[in-house]
Amino acid sequence: MFRNQYDTDVTTWSPAGRLFQVEYAMEAVKQGSAAIGLRSKTHVVLACVNKANSELSSHQKKIFKVDDHIGVAIAGLTADGRVLSRYMRSECINHSFTYESPLPVGRLVVQLADKAQVCTQRSWKRPFGVGLLVGGLDESGAHLYYNCPSGNYFEYQAFAIGSRSQAAKTYLERRFENFVDSSREDLIRDALIATRETLQGEKLRSSICTVAVLGVGEPFQILDQETVQQLIDKFELVGEEETPAAEPDAAAADEGGAAEQGGGTEPGPAAEPAPMDI
Amino acid sequence: MTKQQANWSPYDNNGGSCVAVAGADYCVVAADTRMSSGYNILTRDYSKICKLADKCVMASSGFQADVKALQKLLAARHLIYQHQHNKQMSCPAMAQLLSNTLYYKRFFPYYSFNVLGGLDSEGKGCVFTYDAVGSYEKVGYSSQGSGSTLIMPFLDNQLKSPSPLLLPALDAVTPLSESEAVDLVKTVFASATERDIYTGDKLEIVILNAEGIRREYMELRKD
Numbered sequence: 001m002f003r004n005q006y007d008t009d010v011t012t013w014s015p016a017g018r019l020f021q022v023e024y025a026m027e028a029v030k031q032g033s034a035a036i037g038l039r040s041k042t043h044v045v046l047a048c049v050n051k052a053n054s055e056l057s058s059h060q061k062k063i064f065k066v067d068d069h070i071g072v073a074i075a076g077l078t079a080d081g082r083v084l085s086r087y088m089r090s091e092c093i094n095h096s097f098t099y100e101s102p103l104p105v106g107r108l109v110v111q112l113a114d115k116a117q118v119c120t121q122r123s124w125k126r127p128f129g130v131g132l133l134v135g136g137l138d139e140s141g142a143h144l145y146y147n148c149p150s151g152n153y154f155e156y157q158a159f160a161i162g163s164r165s166q167a168a169k170t171y172l173e174r175r176f177e178n179f180v181d182s183s184r185e186d187l188i189r190d191a192l193i194a195t196r197e198t199l200q201g202e203k204l205r206s207s208i209c210t211v212a213v214l215g216v217g218e219p220f221q222i223l224d225q226e227t228v229q230q231l232i233d234k235f236e237l238v239g240e241e242e243t244p245a246a247e248p249d250a251a252a253a254d255e256g257g258a259a260e261q262g263g264g265t266e267p268g269p270a271a272e273p274a275p276m277d278i
Numbered sequence: 279m280t281k282q283q284a285n286w287s288p289y290d291n292n293g294g295s296c297v298a299v300a301g302a303d304y305c306v307v308a309a310d311t312r313m314s315s316g317y318n319i320l321t322r323d324y325s326k327i328c329k330l331a332d333k334c335v336m337a338s339s340g341f342q343a344d345v346k347a348l349q350k351l352l353a354a355r356h357l358i359y360q361h362q363h364n365k366q367m368s369c370p371a372m373a374q375l376l377s378n379t380l381y382y383k384r385f386f387p388y389y390s391f392n393v394l395g396g397l398d399s400e401g402k403g404c405v406f407t408y409d410a411v412g413s414y415e416k417v418g419y420s421s422q423g424s425g426s427t428l429i430m431p432f433l434d435n436q437l438k439s440p441s442p443l444l445l446p447a448l449d450a451v452t453p454l455s456e457s458e459a460v461d462l463v464k465t466v467f468a469s470a471t472e473r474d475i476y477t478g479d480k481l482e483i484v485i486l487n488a489e490g491i492r493r494e495y496m497e498l499r500k501d
Contacts, residue, residue: 089361093354
């Protein structure tokens with residue numbers, strides 16, 4: 001991305017037909033800490049990496065409940081994300097009030113996209129600097145969408161945004177065909193592994209990640225730290241890289257065991273030295 | 279030339295009575311389930327009680343269309359509160375919200391006569407009683423609706439606490455046990471049903487305590 005004479009205004013086209021301000025806004029998304037989403041036919045799992053600025057401060061909230069059946073994970077300018085979450089919540093409440101039924105997630109993302117588009121066509125506004133992974137339910141099951149600052153939105157089986165998200169995407173691309181029929185547990189496991197991929201060597205523990213689940217018959221909830229740590233331990237994710245192979249999920253347990261060579265089968269992260277330190 | 283009177287009213291009175299009684303660690307909210315219009319019964323099985331929050335229940339008599347609109351509004355506002363504060367609204371907070379919501383329509387009121395019952399943040403029972411435009415007061419017990427003129431004097435006789443004007447302020451909640459309070463409410467409705475034509479069919483009782491919310495029903499005279 002180079003500084004040039006067509007990037008001052010969002011309402012200025014470049015000769016190549018690009019809106020640089022919009023593209024710069026998408027850069028802001030890439031700079032934020034990672035957020036990951038995956039879905040099966042009945043569940044959506046959202047996970048994100050929480051990076052606090054310093055040890056003294058708390059981390060920013062990146063996953064928001066929008067309604068019982070919709071949740072959103074954001075990456076980029078979290079302040080913009082908060083404002084958009086508030087808008088989404090308000091739309092859901094108004095729809096429920098008028099129609100006594102939950103707002104289908106597919107409609108919500110269109111409204112969100114239109115809202116983002118407005119900011120790409122007003123000289124006195126700037127695009128939202130946040131990417132949103134919207135997970136939700138409608139009559140046909142679970143869906144995952146990605147909303148861009150550009151006003152585009154796409155539906156995904158699984159996706160990752162933010163810094164070092166490419167590592168997560170690579171993992172997800174290998175495994176996504178299995179996700180449709182995944183169980184809730186397997187989906188969470190894959191989300192945690194994908195999150196671990198973005199950490200590039202740092203130890204995965206519940207204090208630096210947040211996981212949220214929603215599904216048919218299960219309202220959106222952010223899993224508490226203890227539960228997440230138990231899941232990390234159970235899936236023995238503290239260990240080395242998972243053996244790379246497109247193995248079906250049935251062999252997942254074996255995979256986890258094979259990868260954790262020195263760890264044994266009991267979860268005991270406190271007792272062992274973190275193998276990643278080798 | 280006499281002044282022209284309106285031949286259409288935006289309001290109707292669907293009748294019914296509501297009662298709430300606060301105890302040391304519980305709250306009982308009750309209402310009959312008869313919905314009427316004029317001298318007709320519209321249905322014998324309509325709930326006037328709405329759970330607004332985990333520890334806050336409202337019973338309203340009057341014009342049920344306005345009551346429904348009011349309940350929906352409060353439920354939506356409660357959702358917003360939960361999103362913003364990450365917790366449920368307390369009963370006193372909901373009480374203030376209801377008052378403000380009613381006064382907002384001071385010049386085209388909700389024809390809704392409400393009693394709000396629940397547990398405060400210490401787990402003690404609390405009851406708030408309202409008029410149609412939001413004037414409210416925290417009390418130990420209250421009744422509203424078509425049977426309230428029959429019910430209130432009886433509750434005064436059984437539950438009346440020392441005047442709230444006395445100093446130091448004395449506890450408004452009744453020393454009765456939960457089962458005694460429920461029995462009292464059943465007695466009260468059975469009596470009101472005898473003489474108030476708009477009260478009857480079935481009694482719905484909601485009891486809030488530390489364990490949660492419980493519902494009980496009792497048949498009333500259907501004439």
